[in-house]
Amino acid sequence: MNKNILKGMVIGFSLILLSIIGMYLGLTYYYGEGFSYGTWVNGIYCTGKSVNQINEELLSEMDYQGLTITAGDSKSYVILPEDISLRLDYTKALELYLERQNPYLWIDNLIGKGGEKELSPEVLYDPAAFEKILKESPFFQEENKYGQKDDSEYRVAIEKGEKGYYLINERVHVFEEEKAREAIEEAIETLQETLDLEEEGCYLDLALTEEMKQTIALFEKLDAYQDCRIVYLFGEEQVPVDSGVACDFVLLDEAGKPVLDEDGNLMTDEEKISAFIDRLGEEYDTVGGVRQFQATRGEIVTVEGGIYGNKLDREAEKEYLLNAFLEKREELHTPSYTQMARCQGKDDIGTTYIEVDMTNQMMYYYVDGKLEIETPVVTGNTSLRRGTPEGTNYVYNKQRNRVLRGEDYATPVKYWIPVKGAIGIHDASWRSRYGGEIYKTNGSHGCINTPLEEVSKLYDMVEIGTPCVMFY
Known part of the structure; x- marks a missing residue:
């Protein structure tokens, strides 16, 4: 090959190499003041942006709703961000990442994945508000806390209440307040959404003495017995x-x-x-x-x-x-x-009954709450001390064409409905008037004299066992 051509190729290649090196060093210098080419943080593209800009974008993507604290299935409590003035800030993490980033390795971001980074924010909150929220939570209001007294003073005892015997066992599920506080602090600072204090080991069981074991065994018998x-x-x-x-x-x-x-x-x-x-x-x-x-x-x-x-x-x-x-x-x-009455329970009269109002000299018959018969009557003569006794009685028999007998009388009646001993409801053919104050001077021997037409209807309708409420 011609030496001049070879020399020209060397010079050309050298110029190209120097140009590439110069461009690379130029970009290195450019990225030396900020994030390298192709830098991504938590899914946000950072090249050419300031720390403050990236911080604001990252915060806008955050949606932390607070921490839900549970203890198994027994209870739960939520600490909201605003309860403790919680604030998030990526500034320190971004500045540290920027400081550690090698501007000469920007090419790695271009051809690889060196520019993808996951950063956690700095979590800031009001310690006084945090402590107040903890004290208000149901967990920190537990009566059975560890460290409040000597281990030997945590008792096992059987008590008796409205629902029977129950066991007081202060040696199980004893709440460790400090351990729980540390677990909650860590959960807040790492932006956890849930925390189970049972799983975190914030409750402990103390050892039992032989006597305590016997007490528990006795309670188990009592609990099964009752x-x-x-x-x-x-x-x-x-x-x-x-x-x-x-x-x-x-x-x-x-x-x-x-x-x-x-x-x-x-x-x-x-x-x-x-x-x-x-x-x-x-x-x-x-x-x-x-x-x-x-x-x-x-x-x-x-x-x-x-x-x-x-x-x-x-x-x-x-x-x-x-x-x-x-x-x-x-x-x-x-x-x-x-x-047995027609109905059981404290209200045993029900909705089907006879009512005799001896003050107003009226009788009523209700069937399933509906008034079927309403009639004036004449009851026992009060001037002769034969007043019909009050009380709640019942129809214990029914008879047609009966002769009613007493010391000084024998009176035939067509309808006889006895409700208490010799006292009953019957027709009175010798009467033409009913109601008013007849009973005070011309009343019966104690029975309820009733117009024939009404007593005949009652006789046909009423059943044996029907209550009869009689009062003044």
Whole structure:
């Protein structure tokens, strides 16, 4: 090859190389004052931008909603950014990255991935506000905190409350406040969205003594014993025999401690079961009781006495409950009665009944709440002390063409509807007028004299067992 041509090629190549080197060094100098070519931070292109510009862009992409703190499934609490005046700033991280960036390696960003960087912001917040928020959280209000007392003072004990026996165990799930504080601080500073204090180990269990283990074992027996699922039904009313009731069935010694049999099982105090049934009887037995009754005349009257109502078969129920409880039955139970009203429960009259207003001398008959009969009547002669007794009674029989007999009378009637002993509702063919104040001087011997047409309708409609509410 011609030497001149070779020399020219060398000179040309050298000039090109020098030009490339010069351009490279020129760009190196240019990028030496800022981020190198192809620099990306957290997905933001940074070449040619100032630290402040990039900081603002990065912050605009942030959407931190705060920290949700939980402890298993028990409770949760949210710390919002504004609660602690939380602020984020990438300035220091950007300046440090810029300082460490080698301007001579800008070519690496062009041909590789050297310009992609993930940076974390500086997290700033008000320490006083942070501490206040922690103290207000349910976790830092825990009564059972570690370090408040000597380890031996964290107790295990059995107590009794409205819902039965319960265990106080201060040695489990003891809250470690300092550990939780550190975990929350770290979570805030690393912008975590959730933090489970259980998983972070912020609760601990203290060792148990032998006596404590025995207490826990006894409680487990009590808890199983008082677990009762029997529900008494009194009409629409329900009375559960739950742990708050069954806890009283445990036999206790003179010191008030549960008594165990030779097999280590809790013993039952049958007298306590009997006492519970007696209380049910006192509450739901209505025969001869006092009732508040909404009278047709527009007022609530007090009606006391009478033969109508429910009366619990206490002996049968004591036997039932003892067996059902010991067998751990789970059932809805309708009790046995020695006497049953048309309805059970405290409101045993229902919506079908006879009402005798002896002050106004009126009788009413309601069927399913609808007034079917309204008639004046004549009741017992009060001037001769034969006034019809008040009370809640019931139709216990019905007869046609009956002769009513007393010491000084024998009176035939077409319709006889007895409601209490010899007192009943019947026709009175000898009367032409009813109502008013006839009863005060010319009343009956105690029965409810009723116009023939009305008593005949009542006779056909009323059923045996229908309550009859009688009052002045």
